[in-house]
Amino acid sequence: xxxxxxxxxxxxxxxxxxxxxxxxxxxxxxxxxxxxxxxxxxxxxxxxxxxxxxxxxxxxxxxxxxxxxxxxxxxxxxxxxxxxxxxxxxxxxxxxxxxxxxxxxxxxxxxxxxxxxxxxxxxxxxxxxxxxxxxxxxxxxxxxxxxxxxxxxxxxxxxxxxxxxxxxxxxxxxxxxxxxxxxxxxxxxxxxxxxxxxxxxxxxxxxxxxxxxxxxxxxxxxxxxxxxxxxxxxxxxxxxxxxxxxxxxxxxxxxxxxxxxxxxxxxxxxxxxxxxxxxxxxxx
Amino acid sequence: xxxxxxxxxxxxxxxxxxxxxxxxxxxxxxxxxxxxxxxxxxxxxxxxxxxxxxxxxxxxxxxxxxxxxxxxxxxxxxxxxxxxxxxxxxxxxxxxxxxxxxxxxxxxxxxxxxxxxxxxxxxxxxxxxxxxxxxxxxxxxxxxxxxxxxxxxxxxxxxxxxxxxxxxxxxxxxxxxxxxxxxxxxxxxxxxxxxxxxxxxxxxxxxxxxxxxxxxxxxxxxxxxxxxxxxxxxxxxxxxxxxxxxxxxxxxxxxxxxxxxxxxxxxxxxxxxxxxxxxxxxxxxxxxxxxxxxx
Numbered sequence: 001x002x003x004x005x006x007x008x009x010x011x012x013x014x015x016x017x018x019x020x021x022x023x024x025x026x027x028x029x030x031x032x033x034x035x036x037x038x039x040x041x042x043x044x045x046x047x048x049x050x051x052x053x054x055x056x057x058x059x060x061x062x063x064x065x066x067x068x069x070x071x072x073x074x075x076x077x078x079x080x081x082x083x084x085x086x087x088x089x090x091x092x093x094x095x096x097x098x099x100x101x102x103x104x105x106x107x108x109x110x111x112x113x114x115x116x117x118x119x120x121x122x123x124x125x126x127x128x129x130x131x132x133x134x135x136x137x138x139x140x141x142x143x144x145x146x147x148x149x150x151x152x153x154x155x156x157x158x159x160x161x162x163x164x165x166x167x168x169x170x171x172x173x174x175x176x177x178x179x180x181x182x183x184x185x186x187x188x189x190x191x192x193x194x195x196x197x198x199x200x201x202x203x204x205x206x207x208x209x210x211x212x213x214x215x216x217x218x219x220x221x222x223x224x225x226x227x228x229x230x231x232x233x234x235x236x237x238x239x240x241x242x243x244x245x246x247x248x249x250x251x252x253x254x255x256x257x258x259x260x261x262x263x264x265x266x267x268x269x270x271x272x273x274x275x276x277x278x279x280x281x282x283x284x
Numbered sequence: 285x286x287x288x289x290x291x292x293x294x295x296x297x298x299x300x301x302x303x304x305x306x307x308x309x310x311x312x313x314x315x316x317x318x319x320x321x322x323x324x325x326x327x328x329x330x331x332x333x334x335x336x337x338x339x340x341x342x343x344x345x346x347x348x349x350x351x352x353x354x355x356x357x358x359x360x361x362x363x364x365x366x367x368x369x370x371x372x373x374x375x376x377x378x379x380x381x382x383x384x385x386x387x388x389x390x391x392x393x394x395x396x397x398x399x400x401x402x403x404x405x406x407x408x409x410x411x412x413x414x415x416x417x418x419x420x421x422x423x424x425x426x427x428x429x430x431x432x433x434x435x436x437x438x439x440x441x442x443x444x445x446x447x448x449x450x451x452x453x454x455x456x457x458x459x460x461x462x463x464x465x466x467x468x469x470x471x472x473x474x475x476x477x478x479x480x481x482x483x484x485x486x487x488x489x490x491x492x493x494x495x496x497x498x499x500x501x502x503x504x505x506x507x508x509x510x511x512x513x514x515x516x517x518x519x520x521x522x523x524x525x526x527x528x529x530x531x532x533x534x535x536x537x538x539x540x541x542x543x544x545x546x547x548x549x550x551x552x553x554x555x556x557x558x559x560x561x562x563x564x565x566x567x568x569x570x571x572x573x574x575x576x577x578x579x
Contacts, residue, residue, distance in 0.1 A: 004469050007471055008469050008471035012471070015374065016381075019374040019377045019390060022370060022374055022441060026400075029408065083302065084301060084305065087302035091299070100306065101305065103562070104303075107558055107562070108309050111312060112557055113501055114529050114553070115316070115499070115550050116312075117530070118316060119311065119316065121319075122316065122318060127315070143308050175291055175295075176291055176294045204401030204402070205402075206401070206502050207501035207530055210530060210533070211533050233502075240411070241410075261404055264400070268396055269392075272395060276388075
């Protein structure tokens with residue numbers, strides 16, 4: 001009898017420990033980045049372009065570039081994702097076509113980011129002759145986050161109680177009007193949360209923009225969607241691996257990383273807090 | 285326009301737009317093949333996949349990606365050795381025995397971990413873990429399989445943990461109650477009832493986590509060391525497929541054999557992850573639990 005409880009205790013300690021390791025590693029990670037990066041952060045760092053072959057100065061063009069790419073990605077992915085989700089959850093009946101669409105969404109979600117980069121290079125940069133620019137990068141990132149948006153939107157739509165739809169349909173309202181006026185408004189907070197998570201994902205990706213949008217260094221800020229841009233994740237990669245000043249520019253690297261991590265995790269945190277707030281306030 | 289017609293048109297437009305995911309997936313295949321296929325005029329498919337020599341920039345170049353494939357598989361394998369126990373055990377903890385406060389904190393922590401940009405993990409492996417490994421084990425370089433596996437496992441843990449957790453949650457309460465009623469301890473219930481019942485979901489989680497690791501680019505690009513050779517120990521450097529693509533695409537002349545070969549490597553990588561995803565999809569559908577009547 002004692003032996004059985006002893007086994008149980010050993011097991012419980014093990015699983016507590018594994019959860020603890022995960023929490024500890026992310027905690028240590030964030031503290032480390034913060035401690036090393038905070039020294040470099042200042043008004044000049046955030047608002048000035050790099051100078052002296054990127055060994056001094058700020059990272060403003062990279063912040064701006066990441067903003068453009070991410071905004072472009074969400075403009076592309078949000079409408080497509082929400083429409084797909086509406087079809088899957090409101091219109092579609094179980095069957096082989098739906099099964100196929102779902103497999104497609106799952107497989108798209110699993111495509112490696114570097115393969116998205118190759119795809120963007122082959123289709124947008126080369127075939128459509130956009131060149132390496134904001135448009136190519138935003139389209140590539142948009143398709144990358146499409147499955148995230150579809151998944152989150154579908155879940156939000158499924159969360160709207162069936163009785164809401166029935167009440168509306170019972171009043172003689174058409175299906176489309178029901179979706180537009182009843183289902184979508186109630187699902188909107190959930191859809192937004194999912195989209196914010198998608199934005200966070202797009203802002204942190206490096207491999208998809210390496211061949212499609214990101215520049216090593218640009219002297220001037222982009223003026224159109226056909227310009228190359230600097231981007232935060234790619235800037236980190238460049239500073240850490242290329243050039244002869246790797247050790248010298250460590251403070252700048254840590255500063256850039258802190259900005260990137262604060263941006264991405266800040267976006268994620270907003271989504272997480274929003275979601276728990278919605279769940280608490282839910283009236284049904 | 286009658287109301288019925290309008291409804292029908294809207295429905296069909298939505299249907300067409302919902303096909304976009306499949307359409308994009310198709311486009312990915314088309315453009316990978318369009319830009320990658322010409323390499324097979326230079327080398328045979330067999331030579332390309334099983335060739336041991338990757339010297340794409342030599343005067344008489346050789347395009348064999350076997351050592352890159354092995355590199356990918358090796359780092360994925362060792363990353364799984366770390367990530368699977370951590371992910372599954374932490375999922376069991378959160379789903380079965382954690383107090384609700386811990387649960388509320390742990391789930392967002394996992395999500396934040398999933399959100400960490402991969403380039404940041406790559407940087408960490410390069411700037412912190414590599415020097416430490418080098419000094420501790422007296423190695424010529426800290427950029428090796430061990431380093432890449434550790435950093436990759438951090439990327440795979442959130443996937444494995446969150447999907448496993450969902451699977452464990454969905455095990456019906458009646459199963460556990462029946463087990464307790466027979467006098468089983470909590471541990472025996474978890475080990476003999478909950479985990480077997482959630483096994484299909486846990487397998488899906490593990491496969492998707494591995495797929496994530498095999499396709500992950502920035503980490504292996506920055507910390508795997510980049511040697512295109514079959515490794516002999518976990519302290520050797522490797523050059524996994526995504527690293528090779530990302531590192532060389534910038535320098536490969538447009539539509540040269542090297543450029544084609546990198547796209548062809550992308551084809552191999554794409555179908556490897558597609559295979560993982562299809563297996564995961566098959567398992568999660570085949571063993572889908574429909575109410576408590578199954579098992």
